[in-house]
Amino acid sequence: TMAAPAAGPGHGSAPGDSPEGPEGETPERRRKAHGMLKLYYGLSEGEAAGRPAGPDPLDPTDLNGAHFDPEVYLDKLRRECPLAQLMDSETDMVRQIRALDSDMQTLVYENYNKFISATDTIRKMKNDFRKMEDEMDRLATNMAVITDFSARISATLQDRHERITKLAGVHALLRKLQFLFELPSRLTKCVEMGAYGQAVRYQARAQAVLQQYQHLPSFRAIQDDCQVITARLVQQLRQRFREGSSGAPEQAECVELLLALGEPGEELCEEFLAHARGRLEEELSSLEAELGPSPPAPDVLEFTDHGGSGFVGGLCQVAAAYQELFAAQGPAGAEKLAAFAQELGGRYFALVERRLAQEQGGGDNSLLVRALDRFHRRLRAPGALLAAAGLAEAATEIVERVARERLGHHLQGLRAAFLGCLTDVRQALAAPRLTGKEGPGLAELLANVASSVLSHIKASLAAVHLFTAKEVSFSNKPYFRGEFCSQGVREGLIVGFIHSMCQTAQSFCDSPGEKGGATPPALLLLLSRLCLDYETATISYILTLTDEQFLVQDQSPVTPVSALCAEARETARRLLTHYVKVQGLVISQMLRKSVETRDWLSTLEPRNVRAVMKRVVEDTTAIDVQVGLLYEEGVRKAQSSDSSKRTFSVYSSSRQQGRYAPSYTPSAPMDTNLLSNIQKLFSERIDVFSPVEFNKVSVLTGIIKISLKTLLECVRLRTFGRFGLQQVQVDCHFLQLYLWRFVADEELVHLLLDEVVASAALRCLDPVPMEPSVVEVICERG
């Protein structure tokens, strides 16, 4: 126990450190031990600093501190502590040492056990591995043995296997040989039985072999035999092929077999086509027979049906078979077929066109359209098959041509209808003259013409419309969608008709051999009104109708309505002007004859108005009535109330009231000249053949102007005696009395008539005018 302080001065008991007994709290101790371990391993000071506040870690007196110095600790204890305390410290120290020792002991025991068990385990593992190694060694030996055995077996079997293979080869060869040897007889049999297909297959199989071994005599013989039989076969096939009676499919089969037999393809395809041609030509000729010169041909629908099923169907078959068989021929073959189809197709089209041409004469449009539809539809199949031959295009072209012709036909029809209407009108106009009673009025005739023309146009439109019907196969071709509608129907048919109508009407104006003309003036009047009506309403109506029915999609320019209207108006104007000229001419001729044929020098004193003048007035009235039937009244200038009373006035004071002084005396002819000059300075120039407006007054003014101007010119060419002049005076006054009411501007009549009398006076040898009162009396009496 004494040794304790000696043995371990380090055991100095720290007063604050272990005040408790030896059974001091284990956590405290454990911590101490941990702390020391940590110190030992140099762990951070911070960890140490975490310890409860106590002695300074650097304190050398701290038993558990790292810097514990036993000497300092002992000194301190010895200096500071009394003996009792020292004794306590010593016991405490001893007790602590003991506890530590036992702790150490326990730890060592525990760890030792673990170590022991680990060693045991290792030892066990060592034993096990050794056992396994042994087994592996055994396995390797066994495998080697097996390999060895296997090699030995293979070596043993090798020989036998080779022999078997050889035997099998021989067997196959023998079978082939047997086939070859049997081949001739089989072939013969096949040929006899007609199983050409089988024969050809056999032949194909044997061919190569025989070819290869032909240097062997036996094979040679077989080959020769085969060739003989094959030749026969070929011959038979050819014969069958040529017979022609067989249908296209059988022929196709023949050709296929022949091809398989190695016959030259080109020749075959020629022959094939020749045969097909023969058949198709038969069809064509039967079609042609139907077409025949004699009319009892079937109707066009039946014809195209026949052609479609016979020819086009045949062509389809041929083309399909050809393409199947001679695909190997490449583009050259295709070209041949195309040429073939093109040629035959061309002939077919020619026939169809001939037939269609027969149809052009008239006939039923719907039937024609249906026939065309069939025709076009049937040709689509070969068209698709043979794009190169251009059959579909050609067919479309034909259809288009027919449609165009049809349009032309309708245009002709319309024209004819129009002319027919005109003829009717002529007859109707001529009729009343014969019977003497009133025929149908002009207005009625006009209505008839207009309605009949319109109905014809509508009928034509309806007929043509069939071409664009949805269910017709060619209606969706671009031509029928665009050009046909706009150029064909609208421009060609409708506009064309209106043009031609205007031209027909204008041609009445142009006929050079006028002299009243073959055209009755009433017809001119009626046509003029018709054209005017067209201008105002009908043209736009018809065109709207057309545009609606044929939804024009084409962008090509079309004649605008306004142009047509202008044309119609121009025509109407020309017709009316011509009417005026013709009627004016009729009256002029009357007046001219009356002036020219009379001997004005030796006439008697006038007692009457001459009959010609009465006739003129009558005719003018008739014309007035006629024009009034068709044209509106029109405007006339306001007239003075005394128009009819106005005295006739070459020499009288009332002449041209207020215009110049009435101081004129008839003795001086030079003055007359001067007078008329002065008068003319004040009057407007009279345009004799001026264009007329569309009203009655204007028309009549025109006619009267022409007539009076003629009278004037005629009078100027004659020489008058005194009574001649007086007669002219009377006549003019009479005319003035009755004509003023027809004209737009009565001044005009006055002016012209004054001029006539003045001219007559100038040409008079003895110008003594009649008293105005006498003139009036005579006129009123007449």
Place this chain on the structure above:
Amino acid sequence: IILCCSASDSKVLTCAAVWRMPKELESGSHESPDDSSSTAQTLELLCHLDNTAHGNMACVTWEPMGDGKKVISLADNHILLWDLQESSSQAVLASSASLEGKGQLKFTSGRWSPHHNCTQVATANDTTLRGWDTRSMSQIYCVENAHGQLVRDLDFNPNKQYYLASCGDDCKVKFWDTRNVSEPVKTLEEHSHWVWNVRYNHSHDQLVLTGSSDSRVILSNMVSISSEPFGHLVDDDDISDQEDHQPEDKSKEPLQDSVIATYEEHEDSVYAVEWSSADPWLFASLSYDGRLVINRVPRALKYHILL
């Protein structure tokens, strides 16, 4: 020197006579020395063309190229060819031909063709034009229905031997090729009443003058049927620049047939138009009211033609 005109007798018969113009007027004034317009000088009557047997004299014309010894006169339905004797004092009827036909056929006008050595005469009666050979006095061609109505006048193209212009009551002027009489070469329809006169310019036959009873005189430029080659006038801009008071003349190179000018100075019917024989650019027209108007071809056009 010698002029021919028709004068009216006191009877209803129209006669013709040959007169001598006084020397002072010789210089070529072409005014018609009508009874009415005779002023200071009087005409010397040389001889009468005796036509009592043939009816009314409608027209007399000189042989255009000859020495003034031959005269054609038209009377009713006869063509009379007169030979004037020495110093024109006596006229002898050399030959005559007459037109037969239904109705009363009367010649209205006649012209002597300046071509073919003056052996052709063209006449007009009613609507028909006829050509005559003066040697045999037989008809050589005939244009039936040349105009719709009466043919008033005709004239030969002085430079193209087969071309003939005619005018008539249908307000038209027609140009004919006498080798093909079925239809006119060209038709003008500018007047609004009877055309009384048509005259070719003596040297520039594209200029055609017409006078009508609508009191207008129209000067037309018929380039396409004239003897001047087409497109002959190529570059003329500078000229029209100088003289542009006539807007009608602005047309470029190949002039179209066109109306050059319409003269409306007359107040009444124009019965005669004539080109001056001295100046090819001068012409006169005479109207019923006695007014004589002398006009000149527009200067721009003149240069156009000349250059």
